[in-house]
Amino acid sequence: MHQTVLLKEAVEALNIELDGIYIDGTFGRGGHSSLILEKLGAQGRLLVIDKDPEAIAHAHKLFAKEPRVIICQGSFAKLEEFAKQHQVIEKVSGILLDLGVSSPQLDDAARGFSFLRDGPLDMRMDTSTGMSAATWLAEVPEPMLAQVLRDFGEERFAKRIAKAIVKARTEQSITRTLQLAEIIAKANPLKDGKHPATRSFQALRIFLNDELADLQRGLAQSLRVLKIGGRLAIIDFHSLEDQGIKHFFRRYAEGIDIPRGLPLTEAEIAKYRKLKIIGKAIRPSEEEILGNTRARSAILRIAEKIG
Ligand SMILES: C[S@@+](CC[C@H](N)C(=O)[O-])C[C@H]1O[C@@H](n2cnc3c(N)ncnc32)[C@H](O)[C@@H]1O
Known part of the structure; x- marks a missing residue:
């Protein structure tokens, strides 16, 4: 069974609007998706994405009778393509990425991710x-x-x-x-x-699984998929991912790409700022970590599209 990490915190970070359009880029077993749906109204929409065919099969079972859900198999590195296909470019109110592997992937020896269970050496999510x-x-x-x-x-x-x-x-x-x-x-x-x-x-x-490159692609595309005021919530599990996310947030919040020495007005500088960082990084409570050791290294970072 998959125990969802930072469930309430991540869904709260998305600031769910009743009729909003949301994307869960890492469906897994749908812990976050199910809570998002509880908070969405009848006109709301949720696009769920996962690379793993088993996760997608689970989504089809779980949401067979759920008209608000659109299921997409593939990488969140194709976020923009999925958003175009479903005509939600610049209409999305929130994107969630809960990175890494799910417990079912680790627990199933046949997937080959575990160094504790004997299985064929595969390790592909897709x-x-x-x-x-x-x-x-x-x-x-x-x-x-x-x-x-x-x-x-x-x-x-x-x-x-x-x-x-x-x-x-x-x-x-x-x-x-x-x-x-x-x-x-x-x-x-x-x-x-x-x-x-x-x-x-x-x-x-x-x-x-090309995880770090996929993350960079997904982050870059999120800026073109979110609407102004839309939220980006990302849960990462190790320093390589975290560095990439922090750098991306800072780059678009502070406008690191602003050409030096140019006499720009405040309005011109503002054009380089696409994100506002929301609060500090959030870590799981002691209680959550005691109940789920996978949560130990989790960090939730949140940003809002402003430009
Ligand atoms: C930590 S689990 C997500 C758990 C989920 N939030 C839940 O509550 O059940 C990560 C999931 O993301 C998927 N995944 C990892 N990288 C991905 C990528 N680049 N694109 C799409 N899915 C990805 C994995 O296959 C796995 O199912």
């Missing part, structure tokens, strides 16, 4: 496209593997782990999650209380 982790690991050159582990997992022992993986694959193909977890565990000397494969699995997942 299983209909792209390359599985096993296929990629069979071919990737060692320096590139080390770079992925370092850049997307912030793994200090990236080189050592990459070397061990490349050596192991010459003896036997790496096709199972626990097989890979064991190779990494043997190569990783760090004992910090976390499973030694945590950062490497995170890195492979982020890389194979």
Whole structure:
């Protein structure tokens, strides 16, 4: 079962208007979507998006009799395309992104995301496209593997782990999650209380699903999809995502792109400011973290489109 993180806080952040149009870009199992619908009136609309065919199948089941919901399979990196298709460009009152993997994805060994459950080494959120982790690991050159582990997992022992993986694959193909977890565990000397494969699995997942690039695309398109006054609420789970979101918010709230040294009037400067940051970052309460360890690293950031 998926336990929705920061449920009330994220939906409150969207400031739901009865007849507004909302987008849940990461449907998962629909925790946030269901609460948004509770607050929407009969004329309101909710577009739900997910890359994962299983999440989309769940959405069709859950909302079979819900005329206010439009279901779109694909990445939120295609936000603008979905919004155009459904004629809601610049009409959207709020967009929610709750990033990363869902508990059903982690819990189902067959998806290959977990270093604790044995399954085929897949790790794709969208299983209909792209390359599985096993296929990629069979071919990737060692320096590139080390770079992925370092850049997307912030793994200090990236080189050592990459070397061990490349050596192991010459003896036997790496096709199972626990097989890979064991190779990494043997190569990783760090004992910090976390499973030694945590950062490497995170890195492979982020890389194979193109998560950081998708996030940048989704953020950029949100500015063209939201109406003035529309809200953007994003829940992230690690520093790489958080840095990207903070930078994007600051860039459009402060107008970082304003050409230096130009004698601009206040009105001209205002044109570069597209967002207002709403409040401080919100973290889950102690109580929520006690009930759901996945919430531990969650951060909710909120902005409003102003221009
Ligand atoms: C943390 S879960 C969302 C949980 C959801 N808020 C709920 O309450 O059930 C993240 C979901 O986002 C999906 N996802 C991740 N990246 C995506 C992307 N770029 N585009 C669309 N869906 C994505 C995953 O497949 C997963 O189902």
